[in-house]
Amino acid sequence: MKRIAVLILCLLATLAEVEAAKPNVLFIVIDDMNDWISLLDSRSPIKTPNLERLAKRGTLFTNAYCISAACNPSRVATLTGLRPSTSGVYGNNSDWRRALPKRRTLMQQFQLAGYSVRGAGKIFHHHFNGAFHDDASFDDFLSMAPQNMPPKKLNRAPKYGSRNTDWGAWPSDEKKTIDFRTTEYCIRSLTSSPIDKPLFLACGIFKPHSPFFAPPKYHAKLSEIPTPIRLESDWNDLPAGALKLMQNKKWFWNGMSALDKRIPGSYDDFIRAYAACCLFADAQVGRLLDALDQSPIAKNTIIVLWSDHGFHLGEKDHIEKFVLWEKANHVPFIISAPGIGTPGSRCETPVDLTVLYPTLLDLCGIKNRSYYDGKSALPLLKNPKAKWDHPAISTYGRNNHTLRTERWRYIRYADGTEELYDHQNDPNEWTNLAMRESAQAHLAKLRDRLKFSQDAEPVSDLRKPKARR
Numbered sequence: 001m002k003r004i005a006v007l008i009l010c011l012l013a014t015l016a017e018v019e020a021a022k023p024n025v026l027f028i029v030i031d032d033m034n035d036w037i038s039l040l041d042s043r044s045p046i047k048t049p050n051l052e053r054l055a056k057r058g059t060l061f062t063n064a065y066c067i068s069a070a071c072n073p074s075r076v077a078t079l080t081g082l083r084p085s086t087s088g089v090y091g092n093n094s095d096w097r098r099a100l101p102k103r104r105t106l107m108q109q110f111q112l113a114g115y116s117v118r119g120a121g122k123i124f125h126h127h128f129n130g131a132f133h134d135d136a137s138f139d140d141f142l143s144m145a146p147q148n149m150p151p152k153k154l155n156r157a158p159k160y161g162s163r164n165t166d167w168g169a170w171p172s173d174e175k176k177t178i179d180f181r182t183t184e185y186c187i188r189s190l191t192s193s194p195i196d197k198p199l200f201l202a203c204g205i206f207k208p209h210s211p212f213f214a215p216p217k218y219h220a221k222l223s224e225i226p227t228p229i230r231l232e233s234d235w236n237d238l239p240a241g242a243l244k245l246m247q248n249k250k251w252f253w254n255g256m257s258a259l260d261k262r263i264p265g266s267y268d269d270f271i272r273a274y275a276a277c278c279l280f281a282d283a284q285v286g287r288l289l290d291a292l293d294q295s296p297i298a299k300n301t302i303i304v305l306w307s308d309h310g311f312h313l314g315e316k317d318h319i320e321k322f323v324l325w326e327k328a329n330h331v332p333f334i335i336s337a338p339g340i341g342t343p344g345s346r347c348e349t350p351v352d353l354t355v356l357y358p359t360l361l362d363l364c365g366i367k368n369r370s371y372y373d374g375k376s377a378l379p380l381l382k383n384p385k386a387k388w389d390h391p392a393i394s395t396y397g398r399n400n401h402t403l404r405t406e407r408w409r410y411i412r413y414a415d416g417t418e419e420l421y422d423h424q425n426d427p428n429e430w431t432n433l434a435m436r437e438s439a440q441a442h443l444a445k446l447r448d449r450l451k452f453s454q455d456a457e458p459v460s461d462l463r464k465p466k467a468r469r
Contacts, residue, residue, distance in 0.1 A: 021300075022113075022114070022115070022198040022364060022365070023198065023300050023301065023302050023337070023338070023363065023364055024198050024199045024200070024201075024297045024300055024301040024302070025110070025115075025198075025199070025200045025201065025301065025302045025303075025304065025360065025364065026186075026190070026201050026203070026288065026292060026301055026302070026303045026304070027200065027201065027202040027203065027304050027360075028202075028203050028205065028285060028288065028303070028304065028305040028306075029075070029122070029123060029202070029203070029204050029205070029305075029306055029307070029308060030205045030207075030208075030281050030285075030305070030306070030307045030308075030332070031071065031122055031204070031205065031206050031207070031208070031209040031307070031308055032207075032208050032209045032210075032307070032308070032309065032310075032311045032321070033208055033278060033281060033307040033310075033311070033331070033332060034307075034310035034311040034312075034313075034327055034328075034330065034331070035310060035326075035327070035330040035331070035332070036228075036313070036327075037051065037278055037282075037332065038052065039051040039052050039055060039060070039332055040062060040330075040332060045222065045223055045224065045225050045226070045275070046222075046225075046275045046278050046279065047221075047279070047282075048278065048279075048282040049282065049286070050282045050283065050285040050286035050289060051282055051285060051305065051332060051334070053286070053289060054285065054289060054303060054305060054334050054336060055334050055344070055346075056343060056344045057303070057336040057343050057344075058303065058334055058335050058336025058337060058341070058343060058345070058381075059334065059335050059336070059341055059345040059346070059347055059380070059381050059384060060332075060333075060334050060345070060346050060347070061333040061334070061335075061347045061349075061351055061377075061380075062346055062347065062348050063330070063347075063348055063349065063350040063351070063392070063404070063406070064306070064330070064331055064332070064333030064350075064351055064352070064353065064392075065329045065330060065331065065350065065351070065352045065353070065392045065393075065394050065404055066078075066307070066308060066309040066310065066329050066331050066352070066353055066394055067083060067084070067352055067353050067354055067393075067394060067395065068084050068090070068309070068394060068395050068396055069309040069310065069321040069322055069323060069324070069328040069329050069394065069396050070090075070091065070092050070309065070321060070322055070396065071092055071125040071308055071309070072089065072091065072092040072093070072094060072096065072124075072125035072132065073089050073090050073091065073092075073094070073395075073396075074308040074309050074353075075123070075124055075125050075308055076089045076094075076096040076100075076124070076125075077089070077353070077354065077373075078106075078306070078308070078353045078354075078356055078357070079105050079106050079107070079123070079124070079137075079357070080096075080100060080103050080104075080105055080106070080357070080372075081106070081354065081357035081358065081370075081372030081373060081374060082100070082103065082372065082373055083354060083373045083393075083395060084395045084398075084455075084456070085395055085398075085401075085452055085455040085456055086373055086456055087099055087100055087103075087456060087459070088455075088456035088457050088458055088459045089459050090395070090396075090397050090398055090458050090459070091397075091458070091459075092125060094458070094459040095132065095459065096124075096132060096459070097132070097134060098459070099459040103370075104370060105134060105137045106356075106357050106360060106361075107119070107134075107137035107138060107200060107202065108136065108137055109361060109366055109368055110200040110364070110366065111137075111139070113364065113366045114197060114198070115197060115198050115199065115200045116139055116197040116198070116199050116200070117137065117138050117139050117200045117202075118138060118139060118140045118141065118189050118199070118200070118201050118202070119137075119138050119140075119141045119142070119201065119202035119203070119204070120141065120142035120143075120181075120182045120185040120186055120202070120203060120204065121142070121144055121178070121179065121182035121203055121204030121205060121206060122144055122204035122205075122206050122209075123137075123202050123204040124137075126143070126144070138202075142181075142182065142185040144178055144182070144204075144206060145178050145181050145182075147178065147211065147213075148170075148171055148176050148177065148178070148213075149163060149211075150166075150168075150170050150171070150213075153166045154166055154167065154168030154169070154170060154213075155167050155168055155266065155269065155270070156263050156266065156269075157259050157262075157263060157266060160255060160259050161252075161255065163211065164210055164211055165210055165211065165252075166210075166211040166212070166213070167210070167211060167212035167213070167269065167270050167273035167274070168212070168213065168269070168273060169213075169214065169215065169216040169219045169273075169276070170213040170214075170215070171213070171215060172215060172216060173215070174215045174217075177207075177213075177215065177280075178206045178207075179205050179206055179207055179280070179281065179284050180284070182203060182204065182205065182206070182284075183203065183205075183284045183287050183288060186201055186203040186288060186291070187287065187288065187291040189201050190288070190291045190292050190295045190297070191291060191294070191295050199297065199301075203288060205281050205284050205285070207277040207278075207280050207281045208274055208277030208278050208280075208281055208311070209277075212270065212273035212274050212276070212277050213273075213277070214273070214276035214277045214279065214280040215280065218276040218277075218279040218280045218283070219272065219273075219276045221276075221279055222272060222275055222276060222279070225268070225271050225272045225275050227267060227268060227271055227313075227314060228271075228313050228314045228315045229315075229428065230314060230315065230316075230317065231428070231430045234316050234317055234430055235316075235317060237431065237432040237435075238419070238432065239413065239417030239418060239419060239432070239434070240413075240415055240417050241400070241412075241413020241414060241415045241416070241417035241418075242324075242411070242413065242417070242419060244413075244415070245323065245324075245396075245397065245400065245413065246318070246323070249318065249320070249322055249323065250317075250318075252318075252319035252320055253314065253317050253318055253319045256270065256314070256319060267314070270313075271313055271314075274311070274313060285305065289303075299338065300338065301338070302335070302336065302337045302338070302360070302363055302364070303334070303335070303336040304334070304335050304336075304356065304360065305332065305333070305334045306331060306332065306333045306334075306353060306356065307331040307332050307333075308331075309321045309328060309329065309331060310326075310327050310328045310329055310330050310331055311327065311328065312325070312327045312328055313327075315327045315428070316428075316429065322396060323396065324394065324396055324400060324401075324402040324411045324419075325402075325409075325411075325429055326404075326409060326421075326423075326427075326429055328396075329394045329402065329404070331353070333351075333353065335359065335363075335377070335381060337363050337381060340363065340378075340381050340382060341381045341382050341383075341384075345381075345384050346384060347380050347381075347384035348384070348406065349380060349384070349385075349388045349406070350391070350392035350404045350405060350406060351377060351380070351388070351390070351392055352374070352392040352393055352394060353374075354372070354373050354374025354375075355374045355375060355376065355377040356374070356377075357372050357374060358372055358374055358375060358376040359376045359377045359378055359381070361376075362376045362378045363378065363381075374390075375390050391403050391404070391405065391449050391450070392404040392405075393450065395455075397414070398414060398455050398456075398457075398458050399413070399414035399452075399455050400412075400413050400414055401450055401452065403446055403449060403450045405446070406423075407422060407423055407424045408420065408421065408422060408423065408442060408446060409421040409423060409429065410443070410446035410447075410450065412447070412450060417434075418434040418443070419432045419434055420432060420433040420434040420439055420442065420443055420446070421433065
């Protein structure tokens with residue numbers, strides 16, 4: 001009996017060692033952060049030293065693209081591994097769990113693999129009322145706190161927009177922000193990680209999502225912030241599909257232009273407030289990295305950081321996301337995996353975030369027999385210049401897709417109309433080449449790469465959350 005007992009103890013000890021060897025995961029998602037940050041643009045006045053600090057530990061994908069330029073479809077696609085064209089989840093009000101009742105999320109894959117899965121903040125598109133959050137994906141979760149609103153609007157324009165379109169220095173006490181509370185929860189989880197299980201910790205940082213509120217000290221850190229460069233005739237060569245898509249999206253830019261004429265400097269203040277929110281979000285990442293470095297799991301933790309989509313600040317006469325152009329789809333994306341690849345690597349190959357689901361499973365040795373739309377980026381982590389034949393594709397709305405290569409952005413709308421931009425010579429996407437004879441050979445190749453079967457039917461707005469963007 002003693003011999004059996006010793007064998008059992010040895011087996012348990014071995015199992016414990018195997019469990020301990022599994023890498024932990026710190027999974028950071030930032031809302032609405034575009035590519036106008038120093039991480040991706042060294043000339044940018046929006047300095048993100050903590051994102052750069054993280055990039056030095058792993059691989060920065062300099063040409064990473066969201067799956068959809070809207071919160072709900074982007075997050076659902078990234079966290080389930082299924083594109084909108086597969087799931088039918090195209091909009092912010094689409095009840096994704098009713099559309100995919102049996103689909104295992106990335107977090108559920110880790111639960112099944114024996115991980116303790118915790119999270120806080122905005123992971124799914126649930127905002128402040130819980131809509132579309134998935135309780136089954138977490139063992140413990142801290143929901144977003146309500147937005148701490150100032151007594152009155154700060155942007156000097158009480159009749160412009162809603163409280164959600166406000167901007168300015170607020171609140172004075174950083175501890176009263178949504179993201180400070182979220183980050184505090186994650187810091188506690190890192191420093192008191194479970195002994196018996198590896199940890200998957202998801203941290204959803206809400207800023208720089210509107211309203212553009214950041215504490216005063218982040219505004220004080222900013223030097224002069226220029227407004228984005230524009231072309232007055234930018235919309236003259238847009239096709240019918242683009243104009244149709246933009247019909248209900250012109251209000252923000254048109255309103256901002258009118259407001260700036262009425263209250264000069266409003267647009268500059270808006271841009272500055274977005275920049276301050278980016279600095280604030282970067283600071284939260286810094287707090288997380290500091291806590292991880294001081295934790296008992298520091299040497300065995302994979303870190304992933306991504307943004308759900310980009311954001312236009314007036315480029316192409318547009319504000320917000322919800323479009324297929326570069327600024328709405330180009331995002332920061334970093335993977336730091338101890339022992340994989342060379343720290344400080346930069347991968348310039350265009351990828352979209354469908355890679356995230358299979359890559360994390362690969363890195364953690366989790367077997368998955370389910371179908372997913374993306375391919376693991378593990379070969380690119382090992383060698384950033386490895387051959388990669390999978391185009392970066394983003395979708396906004398049914399049958400509206402954009403494909404990005406190192407040189408080209410190709411857009412095809414549901415009505416068949418197209419846009420083509422040569423990023424080698426036109427990084428601002430000012431000149432649509434789709435109708436030019438000289439571009440037809442390029443178009444033919446890009447059309448061939450963007451081959452989709454008929455897209456899934458859109459999921460109805462089965463359960464509408466409160467009216468927030």
